[in-house]
Amino acid sequence: MGSPDPAETFRQEAAELLEQIEQDLLDLEHDPANRELVDRAFRALHTLKGSGAMFGFEQVAEFTHDFETAFDQIRKGVVSASRDLVGVALAAKDHIRTLIQRPEDGDPAIGAAILGELHALIGRATPGSDMPAGTAGEPAEQPVTWRIAFRLAPNVLVNGTNPLLLLDELHGLGTCTLTPDISGIPALDGLEPDALHLAWSGLLTTTQGRDAIEDVFMFVRDDMDLVLEPLAETAADADATPAANAVAPAEGPAEAKAAEPRAPEARATEAKSGEAKSGEAKSGEAKSGGTLRVQAERLDELMDRVGELVIAQARLTQIAGATTDLNIKAVAEEIERLVSGLRDTTMGIRMVPxxxxxxxxxxxxxxxxxxxxxxxxxxxxxxxxxxxxxxxxxxxxxxxxxxxxxxxxxxxxxxxxxxxxxxxxxxxxxxxxxxxxxxxxxxxxxxxxxxxxxxxxxxxxxxxxxxxxxxxxxxxxxxxxxxxxxxxxxxxxxxxxxxxxxxxxxxxxxxxxxxxxxxxxxxxxxxxxxxxLTLAIIDGLLVRVGAGRYAIPLSSVEECVELAAADDVAGRGSSFLNIREALVPFLRLREIFATGTPAEPHQKVVVVSSGDLRVGLVVDQIIGSHQTVIKSLSKLQADVETFSGATILGDGTVALILDVAHLVERGQAREERIAQAALDRAALETQP
Missing domain, CATH: 3.30.565.10 (Histidine kinase-like ATPase, C-terminal domain)
Structure with a gap:
């Protein structure tokens, strides 16, 4: 089995991020002052930009960067999230989806028009011109030089963070000179290829404030060491090259968040909240719960296997019923119990809110x-x-x-x-x-x-x-x-x-x-x-009409009654059954299916319903309940309206599944024709 395509993995995770962004934007339209919604949408954009660049989606990273830069003005409170602004932001989100799912359809002119409208609404002429900010985030008249030194957690690569993107963001804030510290790289025999051993230090001159610089490390801040000081406060060190030893070493390698792949938004949430700081806490969290991304095709294949197992179990039950060996009967009952549990569990996996x-x-x-x-x-x-x-x-x-x-x-x-x-x-x-x-x-x-x-x-x-x-x-x-x-x-x-x-x-x-x-x-x-509830396996009522066996979805069955001889004779003209003072039309499946066999003396009526309508189905024998594994009919039978599918019985024969909705409509139509014919006869009799 080949390894999963990284680009496809990104597309799946990006779809979840875009869905989150859309929901947050729609909520923001009704609650523009909700800072949590703004921050959450901004974090999703930030993750989308970083992941896009990591997986080679350069167009996505570039467009999202400009979108994020404009949206940052909402986050800083410079502008409010108006209805028009949310509308343009939604259009930008749609353009990002196109760039991810169908890059060949991504028209740069459309992206430029969206960004132009977005910046016009925000009140800025061109993207990328962030408003100056001072030491604490306020506007500043002159650039400020910062002394910056940082060491990321060793596991950031495993968690999906690309340090080079962080360096690019720092360079985007102004003039930045950073020097890597390679003193932490171990000898070759002790080198872990997926661990980060580097640290960086240097100077950053920018008009942005402390908040803007710290936002670069938004998703990794809780598991890293960061020194950030204005140069005016460290005049003694101004002439000295910021040494790597100014970076305090991490107290210990952070444990991996989890062995399984995480969606970018999940990693962002964990980094932001600082949950599971210690290895023990993370281990306990991993054991207590979690999710695993599984391809839908594998679930469908699993459901098909369970369906075949249900058919085999029905065959075993039939064989056990024909023998007097108690051991075989006991094994058959145990297999039936296990198959039933497996069926319910598998169907539960397929259920989604x-x-x-x-x-x-x-x-x-x-x-x-x-x-x-x-x-x-x-x-x-x-x-x-x-x-x-x-x-x-x-x-x-x-x-x-x-x-x-x-x-x-x-x-x-x-x-x-x-x-x-x-x-x-x-x-x-x-x-x-x-x-x-x-x-x-x-x-x-x-x-x-x-x-x-x-x-x-x-x-x-x-x-x-x-x-x-x-x-x-x-x-x-x-x-x-x-x-x-x-x-x-x-x-x-x-x-x-x-x-x-x-x-x-x-x-x-x-x-x-x-x-x-x-x-x-x-x-x-x-x-x-x-x-x-499901289209795969249902509980059915197995009946016999002539020599053929048919399955009726048990959820549609209301009751079963015996067709009395008087009702049988009377029904030849009216086809109505009196059930507790209520007239229910009934259909003789023997006639519909043209069995060609004589009617049996004690016929049964299965009363089924569809919506508020009921109809009785006359059958020769009610065999009992049956776990029905639904098999679709071929295209040759696509026009057969009486049946909705087929199932395989324990003895290997095929039983057709009745389409209750169609039969109910047919019964009601027959009732209307009989009623109309009665009215016509009455009208003729009253004519002179």
Missing amino acids: IGSLFGRFRRLVHDLSRDLGKQVELVTIGEETELDKTMVERLADPLVHLIRNAIDHGLEDAATRATAGKSGGGRIRLIARYSGAEVLVTVADDGRGLNAARIRAKAEEAGLIAPGAKLSDAELYQFLFHPGFSTAKEISAISGRGVGMDVVKRTIEAMRGTIDMTTDPGRGTEVTLRLP
């Missing part, structure tokens, strides 16, 4: 609010709710469409909201919560709500329904997910072409999820996505 997804939409709402001239507040609830990483990735695009539509079509402008007695700013709520074996993700707005009459008129105009057809509001709202359907009077750059909501529905259904939509005219709309 949905808050990592919610954070992305803050920028989307910020930009749409600016482009549409609407004040929009984004509220997120349930960020700690965990979902399979694959599902989190697939949810991004559907949620983008829903949020864009909510802001563009749902939220009114400030004047309209004031007329309706609402606050001038609209609110978008992103909510995630558990509901049994499902996760519900809701996008809610406090806008005008849906107009059922307009949706009906548009559906009739498009020929989707007959004029005057009786449909509930919930059924009308489903037309919004029809390809090309839109009630927008004007087409904008944001939406209005009807090419977004159908993508949302297809994506959610591909994840075996459903969409519920409710609205309160004048008060807002809620769109709820119902999703399974």
Whole structure:
């Protein structure tokens, strides 16, 4: 196995840093006086610049240096973080991302324009002209010469610090002459190649204050020795060359922070806070917890192996059930217990908080609010709710469409909201919560709500329904997910072409999820996505229809009842089942699958639900629960809507997994056809 690509490692760590910078900038827009946010964003920029230069991303280092220099004026309190300034800073962050991910697309003219606008807002004409600062950080009329001597901790190289970059930063502050001290380099047999044995001393003449000089060592300050004195206070030594012995030797080599790679921001946080000063404390910290970066492909491969193990365990259980050997039965039960635990642990590794997804939409709402001239507040609830990483990735695009539509079509402008007695700013709520074996993700707005009459008129105009057809509001709202359907009077750059909501529905259904939509005219709309916890392994109910076996997701099963002979006969005309005074339509899977075998005398009905709708599925036999390892169907079966996948049973045969959402829709459609036919017959009978 080859070693990881350093450039790719930097890209991954830079993505986390850029995400942190974006979140801090968005927070800063609402809280400009928050010094902690400013410092955190500045530290992330500083780390990004140093790491970029270390890994050969020179364009990133140069642009980030100018960005950092301008942003430093916010940190020093020279200017405040206005809305316009934050907007330009976000554009600069986007340009850095482009330089890292797609260097060939990085246009220097775009970078220069962003920096020009940034410096114009700050009030300076050119980058790199820091304001003079005195001894304590105040403006100074004349440059000050400092005597500087420092020795870094031996482990700085291991932790990712490049001393040459620190020297370059010191030279950038003014006229600097430094002399290395090589007296600490041991003999060859005692030399550690990853340890730093050098120290430096010399003179620095600059208009910057002490704070600016100490900021150069921001991330290594707690584990180093630094002597920094104005030359006026050391006149006796003015003519003497600053000796290396002026640098006090470190009291002992600092232990490595950890054996595992650390993200730059993690190293910066540790250096800033000074945690784990002693080797014992660090050792204890390493044992108590930590994280390890693992490639997503390896997790997917692990999940595939666990799936195969579940299938093999099912085979072993089947063999054990057919034998009288108690030893084999005991081993089978133990293997089943261990496999179940391994399955849960592996699935837990793949689970990530949905808050990592919610954070992305803050920028989307910020930009749409600016482009549409609407004040929009984004509220997120349930960020700690965990979902399979694959599902989190697939949810991004559907949620983008829903949020864009909510802001563009749902939220009114400030004047309209004031007329309706609402606050001038609209609110978008992103909510995630558990509901049994499902996760519900809701996008809610406090806008005008849906107009059922307009949706009906548009559906009739498009020929989707007959004029005057009786449909509930919930059924009308489903037309919004029809390809090309839109009630927008004007087409904008944001939406209005009807090419977004159908993508949302297809994506959610591909994840075996459903969409519920409710609205309160004048008060807002809620769109709820119902999703399974995982796409890899689920608990299923195994049933038999004719000679074939099928799996039904157990999370969709409400109850199982026996189909009485009277209901069977009556159902030939109406296909309804009376369950506790509630009529439930049912489908005969034998007829749908065209089994060609006679019906068995004691058939069963599995009542399943999708959202608020229920339907009964008539089967010949209920075999029992089954750990279902989901296998995707091939492209040849892509148009088969009745099944969502397949699984391999213990005996090696294949069982198809029923698509509950599609079957429920089919059952409801059949109910509507029967009801409409009854109305038509009644109308004919009343005619003279």
